Amino acid sequence: MGRNATGESLWNKDWLWALAIILVITLLSGLGQFRGLDEILFTTFTRLTPATPTPRIDIIAIDKRSLKSLGQWPWPRSSIARLLNIADAGKPKVIAITLPLNTPQVTPGLEALDRLNQLFKTEGLDGWTATISRIGHQLPAAEANSLVHLGTTLSRFARQLRADKDKLNQDLSLTQSLAAIHNVDLIFTYAPGVTQGNPDTPLPALLAKNRFPPNASRMNLISPPTAYTLNLPLPQFLQHALGIGAIGGQTLGWNRFTGMPLAVSYYGQTLPSLALLVAMQSLNLGATDVHYLPGKGLRLGSLLIRTDDTLRIHPRVYRGAHGRAAFNTYSFADVLNGNVDPNVFRDKILLIGPVGMAQGGVPAETRLGLLADAISSILNQDPYYTPPWVKYVLLAAWGFSALYLTWLLPLLGNRLAGALTASLIIALGAASFYPLYTRGIWYSPTGPALLLFSGYWLIMLKRRLFNGQGLLPGSNANLENLRVLGLAFQSQGQLDLAFDRFRHLPINEQSLELLYSLALDFERKRRFDKAKTVYEYIARHRRHYRDIRERMKRTQTLSEISLAPHPSNGDTPGNGGTLILHHSGVQKPMLGRYEVEQEIGRGAMSTVYEGKDPKIGRRVAIKTLPLSTEFQGEELEQVKARFYREAETAGQLSHPNIVTIFDAGEEDDVAYIAMEYLHGRNLTHFVGKAGLLPVSSVLEIVAKCALALDYAHRHQVIHRDVKPANIVYNIDTGDVKLTDFGIARITDASKTRTGVIMGTPSYMSPEQLAGRKLDGRSDLFSLGITCFQLLTGAPPFHADTMATLMYKITNEAHPGLNALRDDLAPCVSPIINKVLQKNPDKRFQTGRELANQLLRCARDIREQMA
Template sequence: MSKDWLWALAAIVVLGLLSGIGQFRGLDESLFNLFARLTPASPTPRIDLIAIDKRSLKSLGQWPWPRSTLARLLDIAATGNPKIMALTLPLDTPQVTPGLEALEHLSMRFKSEGLSEAPATLAHLGRRLPAPESERLARLGASLDRFSTQLRTTMNKLDQDRSLGLGLSQNHHVDLAYTYAPGVTQGAPETPLPAALTRNRLTASTLLKQASPPSAYTLDLPLNAFLTHALGAGALGGSAVGWGRFTGTPLAVSYYGQILPSLALLIAMQSLNLSTSDIRYLPEQGLKLGSLLIHADRSLRIHPRTYRGVGGSPAFKTYSFTDVLNGNVDPTVFRDKIVLIGPTDASADGLPGESRLELLADQISSILGQDAIYSPAWSRYPLMAGWILAAIYLVWLLPLLGNRLAGATAIALISALVAASFYPFYTYGIWYSPTGPALLLFAGFWLIMLKRRLYSGKGLLPGSNANLENMRVLGLAFQSQGQLDMAFDRFRHLPINEQTLELLYGLALDYERKRRFDKAHTVYEYIARHRRSYRDIRERMKRTQTLSEATLTPQPGSGDKIGNGGTLILRHSGVQKPMLGRYEVEKEIGRGAMSTVYEGRDPKIGRTVAIKTLPLSTEFQGEELEQVKARFYREAETAGQLSHPNIVTIYDAGEEDDVAYIAMEYLKGRNLTHFVGREDLLPVSVVLEIVAKCALALDYAHRHQVVHRDVKPANIVYNVDTGDVKLTDFGIARITDASKTRTGVIMGTPSYMSPEQLAGRKLDGRSDLFSLGITCFQLLTGAPPFHADTMATLMYKITNEAHPALNALRDDLAPCVSPIINKVLQKNPDKRFQTGRELANQLLRCARDIREQNL
């Protein structure tokens, strides 16, 4: 513990720097808002709000509304004789409707063509002409004069700005708002300020010497047509210029050396019948408004209170704009009130945030009630005392205390700091933030606690011994589930001892079984860093380094695809048997164009299985790979549901490093490709019985809505000793079909495909019977019925040419054989056997006749 003070000093320096650059500002604001919610405050009853709320927007349409609507509302509210009304909406751009634009263009054209002077000209000409012509000219002049008058009248009705200007001229107690962009100014403004601002500006000579209000670079003023008739105009700041309840809102802004009051200060001053000469700044206190003292800092900012009504109701009486406009509110409720008109926080989007009424109402009430939150100059002293207290605790007291007592003391000190900050806030409205010292106490305490545990070897957290046991158990669980990377991540957190080394060694062997030799090498290296002579890890490190490129999924560019030259079996002494899922791979027993078949073993029940692998990632990429994987599992599930004595049984299907595999019944015997040579032909009756069993298997599959698609000798296994026949590879054809479609070529040979399969039409069970017929033809004659030198010629023959006569190739066949073959090889599926059972019955009847003849 002798070095605890160094850690404490580091915490003080780091936390002090972070606090100095404002990194705790978010926490300060959260604490300020919490204090404000916990502190009761009563708003002045002199303020009412006319809110542009969601009801108004729904009733009157989306913003912006015609300004004549605002003028109508001002006229209605003015009948109640309010003290002051204030519009917080932006009025800095003209509101021109398409109709008004068209009429203005027409009026200009009317004048440019001289038609505005036409009545006088026509009257002058009429006096020189006879009576009939003179009367016609007089009527024409009168029509032009009426048209000009009507045009001006219609333009005035459509001129929204004129309507609002008239409304303001009839109600001389309306204040307007303007926004500004902060920035430093020099020299003189390009245009002089309008009278609505200059008559309300504060005495700059006194204020600028003692205070420094924020400077405005540009002012977004209402149009002169409005300012001319307004009582005054005040600055309205908000989140867009960085002002808020926590940061404070300025009571005035400086514009080219002129001090302009905020809208809140202007309204408060006018409501008290005061003038700008009644405002002065008192250093270290704030702004004096008549007899009121508004606590503010040198930048003339105040933190307005957050007022709330009783039972969650609004703090200020709020009337919907549409209710006032439609006469649902008696205007006399506004008598001698400050009426604020604008959007509320509950309004829809499209209205500027600076014009929200709630913050403005809180500012005015805080001024009139003299209860604004403020930070006096002396508030920095208790803040400094808090930092000193936290530093003394960390550097001097904490090293002397035990962990529990130190924690209790830290909690007590943090609570004392928060309480010492909340009491003046609640009682006097004085704010200073305790977050810096409180965070120093919290972070410093935990930093030193962490240092003590590390140096004492107890681990990072209390209860580390139990955590280590949980880590070991969790790692073993991940290892048993095949999630070896997650198991390794858990084992690395264990202390190095015999038990841990044993766990890591077993994990490395599992990596070898998964053909992840690079990962196995990493684990062996980890063991060697702690004990280089552990068991045989030196030899295993060399071996796995050599074999690190041999993985289940070949590396890009290796050219080693599983099922196409690649294999899971590595002939290297000492290498663990590979694993696919839960199966141990013993040896390779066959391979095809896209797949490799291995003999495997299920170690849990000791069952020998055949494992067919399909390296999908070498044939497909991206989204196509995911689609093929989904199809693979669907087809495997469908095939796994087939249960027939002549269909191979599917036990399991899965995926290992993008290699899909199917575990199925291990068959004894050989596939029929061993019996298609002329010297290897089976007896005719045996061939017919084999094909009949396949037909019955297909009939069963077709009744379960499964089409094989790839019936051929290679997919039929026959056990000569027992006579068992098994049809294999259900569903695999759909996966290989996807590869064929993608590459644009046909994998293997189409010799066993039906005409409709070659044409790409929708297939049913009769296509499988055609393929079975070709297989039977080849088993009987030693040659397929269709063959050619090119793929195109072969496909043409299958689709268009009749098969050779069976008796012409083999004259010793019984008469019942040829009709069966002729029917099953019909080009038109409707002329073939319609079901596998129908075909099987014919084959078995013919086989029985042949056996009877041979007796």
């Protein structure tokens, strides 16, 4: 199955791989997955084909300079009104304001005057003039004159109140300006959506005047974007504006690539965009002068604007002479302050709006620039467009690319195929760029070009894989480089990189030997899944090579064992970070350069192995910490960095009573520390009442630990986890070694998955339990608890719950030593009482001070026994 009549594999055929990539690329293109590439290519090409804009457009920009001069936005609308009056003095053809004017501009002063005016009317003061006049005829002359004066004052107050209110009414100022000018266009925005039924209110008269008649203009043949709701300017502005047009930006999908619609549909009514409306007015055209020509675009009088049936245009990219801006741009503040001669605006299309401020999520500079480009593209009749015949050109390009991949490319050698494919891709790009540059015709060649590119590389990849050449170049020099590099990686313990190099070698006896040796190294590292992968790779090429079938089965079993949940923690993968040491036919495990012999101890989070440095034959103890089973993500990286810092710090300590650190490293997310191999047992073997050491021996052991801590403290190292399990004692020689410097900083400061503090707090000082900053006196407190337990067979503080235990350590006094053991010398209890003080200032301040007291007491005890 899968082979032809000659026995050659069907999957080795280039045309079959070409057919597969053709189907995939065609499907992705149909789903629009290359639209981003199309836009990038369109943007690049259009920047290389700038056009000259119409000189009829000027821009008055609300820019940073204006904001600095006139204050932060929003400004009073009277400023806009003043600017309109100044600009109108130059007699521009059309003025378009791109600012939203859909809400009243109410200042605190105007609100206060309005409330005062309402109060004046509510209290009936506006009617008192007539009342006073009527009453005045019935009173004496003097009183009548006073009433007349009061009436006159009230009338004057009412007139002044109305005058001041009108003066502060910014909307009234802008309304009066619009009424005087009569050639200002405003904008409306809209929410896109499908409309049904009838609108809540009829179209305002200004919108109804500018809508396109559907039948006479053939507007019934188009399908512009639909508007669900319109966001219109205030009615007083609409009453005096010349026209109103739609404007939008990227929030509505409007940009140069996707196209800007020249109209929107609102309940069946086709309303012009601001760009189209301004262009029409500049040409003295009305809505009845605009017609849609199917397959071509809009006819504006004698102008033909290329659009699709949604009335979208793709504005040109314009550039001014000598690298200047495309359109003459003036600062709002300069025009308002009289620094610009209004006559420069004569017969111009004047666009007024902000630059650099966002409006509705669209940068105003983009909105204003696109508007100017769109108007210029309409007047110049030069927008980018895609004629109907382009689809046949693209269909031919797709067909030629598919034929090339399935028929011609399989006949070519690798180098010729690469050169010809690159030439065809460049030709496709040129064939797209040339019509865009000369006539503004756009079509994207990304689909056929990606088909050629992907097809070529897939077939080249297939040729290498099926020819056994691998993915990298296959010259003798390159193959030797791969072999040497792979061996170098293997010797450095970077086995994954070594395998990546070895599998690109041609399959022969030499390469199989390299791969087999690499699989054995994976076994030594206890990476059984990786070893199985290498054995499977060998088996695909040499099924019966050596004993790989048995090794594949064995590594499969061991891989499953290593990935099984730990019995005590169902969601911890692997074996709790331990190593599988004894299994038939499995190589001895390695941690870094150390060969692991046997397990010699286990703690809450760590496991200790006896190992050997094969290079110098030195026996070592290797403590492993499976950090990846307790930490995740950034926390894991932070803990690893802290682990190496603490190991480095502990490695710099050199003291007879501190274990020597040789090395630290990481193997498959298991951190390890190689240290001096110690003879003896930790003090947990001597804390039971049945196995207590002599009192003088305990005091000497603790004194040696205190001297070791004094040395560490003077080197700015705090142990943080002094307890019997971390003190090794050789009963034959009397040697004492303090171990695990810095490990507590990694484990005890962290939380397990269930939120319990790692380790036991029975030996922690009150300040350590409280999370305060620690110094060496905290270690001395922990050493005091250890001494108490070695003397009495029980710790001074114990409880059924963690919270109770922590409370006792922090608040309750320890039991008296003599109450628990009446045979102690008198000098022992005062030492323990002082070292277990809650307040660090009341304890021994240094380890040497504590050691001196302990040794003096031990000497006294021995002298009494002599």
